[in-house]
Amino acid sequence: MPLTKYGVLKGRPINRVLGSGANPHYQVHVIDETTDYRIAVNVASALEPSEVEYLIESHFQHPFLPQCAALDEGWHRLASAPGGPALDFIRSNLFDPRKMVPLPFNVPGPDNDLNEKIDHYVQRAMADEDAMLYAFGERWGPEDRKKDKIFGFLPGNGVHDIHMNQANVGRFTTDDGVYQDGALLLHFPGQDQWVGVFLKFQSQTWHTDDETGHQIRPAVSGPPSDRGIIARPFTPGTPPTPEAPDGAVRIVAALANPVLSPEVETVTLLNTTSAAIDLDGWRLLDRDKHPMALSGTIEAGDTLRCTLTVPVVLPNTGGQITVLNPDGLRVDGVTYTKVQASQPGFSITF
Numbered sequence: 001m002p003l004t005k006y007g008v009l010k011g012r013p014i015n016r017v018l019g020s021g022a023n024p025h026y027q028v029h030v031i032d033e034t035t036d037y038r039i040a041v042n043v044a045s046a047l048e049p050s051e052v053e054y055l056i057e058s059h060f061q062h063p064f065l066p067q068c069a070a071l072d073e074g075w076h077r078l079a080s081a082p083g084g085p086a087l088d089f090i091r092s093n094l095f096d097p098r099k100m101v102p103l104p105f106n107v108p109g110p111d112n113d114l115n116e117k118i119d120h121y122v123q124r125a126m127a128d129e130d131a132m133l134y135a136f137g138e139r140w141g142p143e144d145r146k147k148d149k150i151f152g153f154l155p156g157n158g159v160h161d162i163h164m165n166q167a168n169v170g171r172f173t174t175d176d177g178v179y180q181d182g183a184l185l186l187h188f189p190g191q192d193q194w195v196g197v198f199l200k201f202q203s204q205t206w207h208t209d210d211e212t213g214h215q216i217r218p219a220v221s222g223p224p225s226d227r228g229i230i231a232r233p234f235t236p237g238t239p240p241t242p243e244a245p246d247g248a249v250r251i252v253a254a255l256a257n258p259v260l261s262p263e264v265e266t267v268t269l270l271n272t273t274s275a276a277i278d279l280d281g282w283r284l285l286d287r288d289k290h291p292m293a294l295s296g297t298i299e300a301g302d303t304l305r306c307t308l309t310v311p312v313v314l315p316n317t318g319g320q321i322t323v324l325n326p327d328g329l330r331v332d333g334v335t336y337t338k339v340q341a342s343q344p345g346f347s348i349t350f
Helices: 065-069 114-125 170-175
Strands: 006-017 025-031 036-042 052-057 074-077 102-104 130-143 156-160 183-188 194-201 249-255 264-273 283-285 289-295 301-308 320-325 332-337
Touching: 006 036, 006 114, 006 301, 025 114, 036 130, 036 194, 065 183, 065 249, 074 283, 114 130, 114 183, 114 194, 249 332
Parallel strands: 036 156
Antiparallel strands: 006 025, 006 074, 006 130, 025 036, 052 102, 052 194, 130 156, 130 183, 183 194, 249 264, 264 301, 283 289, 283 320, 320 332
16 A cells, blocks of 8 residues: 655754665754654665665756745645645656666765765755755654654654655555655755755666556556556666657657747657657646647657647646656656746747
């Protein structure tokens, strides 16, 4: 079953301990106005391969960030659904998955392991009295009459599962769900800067069932046309395949704030492959998951400008765009902010 206490903690980081040992976690001591918390961040996997895939976006932007900034300090339960602050690495278009790479948690030398990559920004937040940390994951505690085992505050209490929480394998599949992924965000108001720390185990795939969050796998029976495909992890730098189609078609531009009346919004797609792509059966989704069927053919290396039709819309307040192939797999996804859509008649490029 999905996580039962999913949400986000907003607070001030005041201490940290680097991950070490057989089951390492990078630990952060966070406080709000009344409570102490420990944030336990996996920096190694319990399953092979042990190196965790990571991406740190030092200038993270997304339309949901104003909702985060408006939260009071403290713990907030979140509904695992689109439209709110709940995170989904696949469906929220938080970042380009092709940028994620595996990294050991502890390697001799400066700034070359996952501990140090995370620590750079946490220490910076600890030194900035206006900075805020947002920990997305599952709450544990309070543990009655039991001190925290790392920082010693009473009662023990905190947030874990600060990583992708779908497409798991083995005994961990019971944690699968959609719109319940974990992450660390750090906000530095003085610089108007958001930093996103995103983690994923190598055993997790990038494509999951929209209802269960389980890895997409073929049916055990039925004609070949009904069996679908196994969605496999993709390797950065390799060409797209039917099993790992990520990036075969890229969203390269969008006109969200046209000057014509009535408004005509468009999205421009690029075929990155060496062969023509027939878009029959492909779909384009907006922020609210409204679908629009695509049609036509994009020649190899060519672009296609698609005129959007109701109910698909691109709000001027910020939104997201996703492209799905006929198997329902996400091929590309982008987001844009209110600022990016503020210039009438100008296309947003991705």
